[in-house]
Amino acid sequence: xxxxxxxxxxxxxxxxxxxxxxxFEDIQVFDRVPAIRGLGVGxxxxxxxxxxxxxxxxxxxxxxxxVAPASLSYYNRHGQLIWSExxxxxxxxxxxxxxxxxxxxxxxxxxxxxxxLGDVVRTDHRLVDISERDDADVAxxxxxxxxxxxPADVIxxxxxxxxxxxxxxxxxxxxxxxxxxxxxxxxxVVPSYLDGRSMIMAGDGDxxxxxxxxxxxxASGRARVNFxxxxxxxxxxDVDWNRSVDPTPIAELFRDWRFDWLDVPATIAAADEILEYxxxxxxxxxxxxxxxxxxxxxxxxxxYPNGSNGGSQxxxxxxxxxxxxxxxxxxxxxxxxxxxxxxxxxxALLEMTRQTGPERVMHLAHERAPEGFGHVHDxxxxxxxxxxxASYKRAAGFHPDVxxxxxxxxxxxxx
Numbered sequence: 001x002x003x004x005x006x007x008x009x010x011x012x013x014x015x016x017x018x019x020x021x022x023x024f025e026d027i028q029v030f031d032r033v034p035a036i037r038g039l040g041v042g043x044x045x046x047x048x049x050x051x052x053x054x055x056x057x058x059x060x061x062x063x064x065x066x067v068a069p070a071s072l073s074y075y076n077r078h079g080q081l082i083w084s085e086x087x088x089x090x091x092x093x094x095x096x097x098x099x100x101x102x103x104x105x106x107x108x109x110x111x112x113x114x115x116x117l118g119d120v121v122r123t124d125h126r127l128v129d130i131s132e133r134d135d136a137d138v139a140x141x142x143x144x145x146x147x148x149x150x151p152a153d154v155i156x157x158x159x160x161x162x163x164x165x166x167x168x169x170x171x172x173x174x175x176x177x178x179x180x181x182x183x184x185x186x187x188x189v190v191p192s193y194l195d196g197r198s199m200i201m202a203g204d205g206d207x208x209x210x211x212x213x214x215x216x217x218x219a220s221g222r223a224r225v226n227f228x229x230x231x232x233x234x235x236x237x238d239v240d241w242n243r244s245v246d247p248t249p250i251a252e253l254f255r256d257w258r259f260d261w262l263d264v265p266a267t268i269a270a271a272d273e274i275l276e277y278x279x280x281x282x283x284x285x286x287x288x289x290x291x292x293x294x295x296x297x298x299x300x301x302x303x304y305p306n307g308s309n310g311g312s313q314x315x316x317x318x319x320x321x322x323x324x325x326x327x328x329x330x331x332x333x334x335x336x337x338x339x340x341x342x343x344x345x346x347x348a349l350l351e352m353t354r355q356t357g358p359e360r361v362m363h364l365a366h367e368r369a370p371e372g373f374g375h376v377h378d379x380x381x382x383x384x385x386x387x388x389x390a391s392y393k394r395a396a397g398f399h400p401d402v403x404x405x406x407x408x409x410x411x412x413x414x415x
């Protein structure tokens with residue numbers, strides 16, 4: 001089976017590794033960039049994604065890249081604790097949660113692809129068309145010098161929120177949908193906060209700050225921290241993932257957010273670089289698959305980062321697609337089974353992230369006690385807090401009671 005993957009991001013590379021692990025050999029990956037440089041800032045790999053990477057034999061390689069947070073805590077904009085829960089192994093999972101630099105993760109996956117599959121990644125190939133024949137779908141790419149046509153039994157569109165594959169199949173889809181919020185993302189070396197392994201979110205629906213460590217504290221007690229600062233009514237919906245901005249006005253927006261355990265404006269001001277992003281997603285599609293071509297990751301279901309789940313869902317897509325291609329009687333049945341397994345689940349999750357996902361606890365605290373509270377249970381009962389956290393885990397596929405006992409997605413194609 002000839003398989004073409006469009007996009008060499010986390011989803012595309014995880015797909016190549018998953019297909020190879022399942023026994024497929026004729027795999028090619030194409031990306032439009034001249035060279036893969038490993039850009040970006042921090043992301044979280046949740047336990048369901050770490051399970052899949054572990055089963056691909058990548059656990060040690062990926063774990064060496066970051067920090068496994070032991071807890072996730074939500075605070076209001078006054079620094080008062082709303083909800084805290086253990087994460088990863090501390091929460092009873094068989095696999096950790098891991099905070100890593102997105103670029104380092106991408107390069108680690110690229111290294112694994114090159115080691116296991118060889119020279120299969122082609123850069124400087126921009127997809128311009130997909131045509132359908134009786135025996136194949138044909139991807140046409142423009143390069144710096146000419147155009148090339150590549151026939152395939154399966155084409156996987158893993159080319160991100162601005163997917164060319166999605167645009168070809170859904171030309172009326174339109175631009176990404178802006179929430180009205182703007183994100184500023186960066187990393188900074190600052191004094192370690194709380195226990196050194198805590199992921200925190202503070203704020204409400206109009207303004208929010210997220211931080212988590214990407215390294216252990218050094219001898220002086222300082223660590224590299226990834227942060228996201230968020231504000232409504234600032235910026236524009238133009239999506240440029242590499243737009244660098246001056247940290248000074250961003251720090252000023254958070255000038256009063258100095259907590260006993262973290263100085264937010266000082267953290268922003270200390271950033272090596274700040275990248276500005278509009279918080280955008282895409283409306284769900286009625287179908288991902290046409291003929292021999294399907295979508296995966298952000299190309300299929302770009303969603304808000306509420307819940308820290310986008311990269312993890314792409315990895316789940318990759319493993320699910322490989323599983324069904326390996327175990328189904330035909331390519332058509334495999335693509336249908338993949339879409340049936342993943343499209344309804346990610347559509348529901350996309351809608352939940354639009355309702356702020358597990359971060360809803362911060363919105364409720366602000367709505368019910370905008371000036372703060374004596375104790376959070378005075379405004380949000382513990383049962384409500386517990387259910388908000390659990391319902392998101394169930395929807396996203398990583399509730400420990402389900403994930404720990406779910407059957408493996410590892411499979412090998414019949415020869």
